[in-house]
Amino acid sequence: PWTALLLAGYQLCLYLMYVLTSRFLLASDATLFNLSMLTSDVYSALFAWRVRRQRLSRTYAAAFAATLSGVAIYSAQPAPVVE
Numbered sequence: 191p192w193t194a195l196l197l198a199g200y201q202l203c204l205y206l207m208y209v210l211t212s213r214f215l216l217a218s219d220a221t222l223f224n225l226s227m228l229t230s231d232v233y234s235a236l237f238a239w240r241v242r243r244q245r246l247s248r249t250y251a252a253a254f255a256a257t258l259s260g261v262a263i264y265s266a267q268p269a270p271v272v273e
Contacts, residue, residue: 221261221265225261228257228258231254232254
C-alpha cells in the first residue's frame with residue numbers, strides 16, 4: 191500500500207511541476223526559470239555544507255559563477271524584436 195501511495199504522490203508532483211512550469215513560462219522569461227532552478231541547487235549545496243558537514247568542491251563554485259555570468263550577459267542584451 192505504501193508503494194502505491196508513494197508512486198501516486200510522485201506522479202502528482204511531476205504533473206504539478208509540468209503544469210506550473212508552463213504557466214510560469216507564459217508569464218515570465220525562460221532565463222528567470224533557469225535561474226530559479228539553479229537556486230534550488232544552491233540550497234541543496236548549502237544544506238550539504240551546513241547540515242551534513244560535506245565539503246563543497248571548487249568545481250561547483252566555478253560552475254555556479256559561470257552560470258551566473260552567462261545569465262548576466264544574456265540579460266544585459268535587449269530582447270529581440272520580431273517585426
